[in-house]
Amino acid sequence: MKVLVVGSGGREHALAWKIKQSPRVTQVFVAPGNAGTALEATNVDISATDVPAIVQFAKDNQIDLTVVGPEAPLVIGLVDALDEAGLKAFGPSAAAAELEGSKVFCKNLLHTADIPTASYQTFRSAADASRYINDRYTDPSDPVPVVVKADGLAAGKGVIVCETRADALDAIDRIAGQKEFGAAGNELIIEERLVGQEASVLAITDGETIITLPAAQDHKPAYDGDLGPNTGGMGAYCPTPIVDEAMYEKIESDVLVPIVHAMKRARKPFKGVLYAGLMLTAAGPKVLEFNVRFGDPECQPLLMRLKSDLVDILEAAADGKLSELPPLEWDERPSLCVVMASEGYPGDYEKGREITGLAEADAIADVKVFHAGTTLVDGKVVNNGGRVLGVTAIGSSVSAAKLQAYKAVQKIRWQGAWCRKDISDKALNA
Incomplete structure (x- = not known):
């Protein structure tokens, strides 16, 4: 085929x-x-x-x-x-992709379906949102633990975590005033900032049957220690020890099954990949967002471990026949992806810089270098985006996979290349 x-x-x-x-x-x-x-x-x-x-x-x-x-x-x-x-x-x-295309639609559906998520307010103007912040947080020195989100698609960058009133007002201005993310900022959400560790749980569904994939952990902030602005994702590993069997079952029963039923009730039946971005709080898992496709970079370590035929799975989902599939087979070893980025990302960056060392990195045992923001110019590979490569490795342990991935990273060079150095450290600390 x-x-x-x-x-x-x-x-x-x-x-x-x-x-x-x-x-x-x-x-x-x-x-x-x-x-x-x-x-x-x-x-x-x-x-x-x-x-x-x-x-x-x-x-x-x-x-x-x-x-x-x-x-x-x-x-x-x-x-x-x-x-x-x-x-x-x-x-x-x-219609079903609106679950990711509109954060307002998603939050309202979560609320209606009684799926655990952060408390929130929605706004159509910067003035109304700013008034809400000023009325609620009257002392400029008080902490303002909120997250401001653009309603529409913003390549993973339309989510701004705030510490102070000034942070929140600046985020509102960027999203809804200056329209930094374009039409994505026509509506915005202000929600409580949840405390805990993040996890990504993806499932494939045909609208009736749900096949939940092993849990992964993404690293959204740009810099080591989860510092800096949010990005599309600077690395991921799979599986993550913070999602044990009991937590995995709770996520299935309290999040994934209810959202599939809620979409059906909304007359937007869902087929494809459901990606639940979760915060594992002291009160249990809460939904930060839903995406409607494989995560990037979570897809890379997930597929590195998958032993079943991916085409059989995708075709069964498209045909509404997931219930006929045998259980998926997985490599028991963990895998890890380190994203190498262009200088300046997630802000402005230069394109067209030649990348060397790709063959040497790919030659390392249990390593696969996945390209993201690359293109060919006169037969040479050059950077063509902010997130350029996903250097992915599999190993007998998370630390072994990390060692192999960073060995490969060291082989690859281009002017201004950088990456986080702490991908998977949360697993090692768990």
Whole structure:
């Protein structure tokens, strides 16, 4: 069969790499792809959000399954367009993708379905949101433990954690005043800041059956020790010891099952990947957000451990036949992904800097370098994004996987390259 992967990040490289391993697959295409996907598949020069062109390509090339990686094409209805053309696709409809496309919709649904989450208020203007902060926190010296979130898609950067009143007012101005994240800031949420450790629990569902994947832990803040601004994710590892069997079952029963039922009641039945971003508080797990696709970078360590045929799983979800699948098989060893980023990320950064040492890094045992923000220029791999590579390793323990991943990181060079040095340390401290 022929498979088309839509997207250009590390997640899409990992998907193409894993899909290619299926004995059922004869050809893999990636639109638009990157320098790494070109090693696994055939890149197609079509933007991930060019819905008509993707549908036409899938028709012309008799694609048997289209796997949509990023959130933007899901939110604008790529899966709906493929379905209407009689083409099989893995991912939620535009209506179901609103779970990620609108944080206001998500929070309201969580509240209605009685799924544990932070208390919150929604606002349509910077003035109203600022008035709320000033009225509630009258003393400028008092702590203001809130999180300000843009309603729409903002590439993982529209969430600002605040410590003071000045922080909160600045976040409101950036999101809803200056519109730093564009139309994503037309509405915003102010919610209580939860205390605990974060975990990512992903599940694949066909709207009836839910297959929960091993828990992972992402590292959103830019710098070591969880300092600095939020990013799209600076690294992840899987599984995480902070989600034990009892916690895993609680997340399934209190979060995943209720959200699938709530989406069905809202007449937005969900098919695809449900990604629950959770805070593990003293009162139990609470939902920070839902995403509607594989996480990036969580996808990389997850797929590194998956032994079952990924194509069988994705196709069964698209066909509504997940209940017919045997239990998934996993490599028992933990895996870890370290994101290497461009100088200046998550702010402005320079593109076009040549990357060396990729082959040497990939040659290290139990290591796979997944490309994210890369492209080919005159046959050379150069950086083309903020998060550039996801250096992923598997090992007999978390510390062994970490050692292999950072060994590979040391082989890779480009001007201004950097990464966090503490990916997975929370597991070692647990």
